[in-house]
Amino acid sequence: MSTTPRASHRARAEATCLHASVGSLTRYGEPAKYQGGLYRIADNTYAWLVPNGSWGETNLGLIDCRGTSVMIDTGWDLRCTREMLNACQDITDRSPIDQVINTHADGDHCWGNQLFRDRHIIATHACIHQMHHMQPRALSALYHGSLILRHVNVAGIDQFGHYMHEMFRPYDFSGIRITSPDHGFSVSKTLCINGVDIVITEVGPGHTDGDAVVHVPARRVAYAGDILFVGVTPVMWSGPIEKLVAGLEFLQTLDVDIIVPGHGPLATQADVQHVLDYWHFVHEAMAQRFKQGMGPTQAARDVIFSPAFQQAPWAQWDSPERLVTSAHTLYRHWGAPAFNLPGKLGQMNLLRQQAMLAFELPHATPRVMRHP
Numbered sequence: 001m002s003t004t005p006r007a008s009h010r011a012r013a014e015a016t017c018l019h020a021s022v023g024s025l026t027r028y029g030e031p032a033k034y035q036g037g038l039y040r041i042a043d044n045t046y047a048w049l050v051p052n053g054s055w056g057e058t059n060l061g062l063i064d065c066r067g068t069s070v071m072i073d074t075g076w077d078l079r080c081t082r083e084m085l086n087a088c089q090d091i092t093d094r095s096p097i098d099q100v101i102n103t104h105a106d107g108d109h110c111w112g113n114q115l116f117r118d119r120h121i122i123a124t125h126a127c128i129h130q131m132h133h134m135q136p137r138a139l140s141a142l143y144h145g146s147l148i149l150r151h152v153n154v155a156g157i158d159q160f161g162h163y164m165h166e167m168f169r170p171y172d173f174s175g176i177r178i179t180s181p182d183h184g185f186s187v188s189k190t191l192c193i194n195g196v197d198i199v200i201t202e203v204g205p206g207h208t209d210g211d212a213v214v215h216v217p218a219r220r221v222a223y224a225g226d227i228l229f230v231g232v233t234p235v236m237w238s239g240p241i242e243k244l245v246a247g248l249e250f251l252q253t254l255d256v257d258i259i260v261p262g263h264g265p266l267a268t269q270a271d272v273q274h275v276l277d278y279w280h281f282v283h284e285a286m287a288q289r290f291k292q293g294m295g296p297t298q299a300a301r302d303v304i305f306s307p308a309f310q311q312a313p314w315a316q317w318d319s320p321e322r323l324v325t326s327a328h329t330l331y332r333h334w335g336a337p338a339f340n341l342p343g344k345l346g347q348m349n350l351l352r353q354q355a356m357l358a359f360e361l362p363h364a365t366p367r368v369m370r371h372p
């Protein structure tokens, strides 16, 4: 099911910005492509948008169920979570937040959980299992260490140091204690709160191990988490791609006017189709190169520099270099021999390769990630 372009425009027009965030620049100093802040997207239903949807510029949600509210995701650090909470204080004064839903385990969607440690926090079992894999202390150490790495002019380590330093610069990971959800589920779970149904559906693994989508049928709204990015290159840490695609196709079956993506402006079904088109293109282009015996990093580079990619809409999306990570995930599921180091070292190695690629892409944004 998909909406017509006319319906998309109408849905966007119906969202009202209640509390605009200050300034015209993003956390990375980019001109904001859309107004950030708190939006009413349906009756008593809200989205907190952070332009332009780059690293940690994460959208959050709030569903007011008359007397009690449910929050969707928390920010990468306490400061950006509090910024959202301050903006919706009028709402939470009358309907305090009693429950939080985490759509997945990436830090930028759950590292504000400790502000809700006395409330119920809900996520898929797979999400809860993955939540402790990355520690805030490790990112703090990497942020400080990257100052030194920036001067190591070998094997792209200087570019990696620059990339990581700029990625973490807007955030403060000190004092963050990962706070696990106290309620796990598999497949699906429906919360019925004062007559409002909130349907949470597990669609992972795909973006991460435990992705979930939140749907409020009566309000014709869904919160997609990070299976949906708009205007920003999506990334597939976990895969398989078939499951990620199935999650997006599930989104298409929902009868909604507005979808809040994990990153980027408010979306409609047309945006879901754009992301599906990206994954279909990537799947086919990578499979071709896999069959030719090309390694995943080389294949990602080859695809990005191909005329077909450069002429496609996603050439303009933020952070195209993320294709390196998605390529390695695809190859892993295809049973390719290990092209990467295991565990966290491997993740760092992929980010090093992403950084090197970002430096070669003259138009890649955010610009600060590639300019030393």
Ligand SMILES: [Zn+2]
Residues within 6 Å of the ligand: 104, 106, 109, 207, 226, 262
């Ligand atoms: Zn994510």
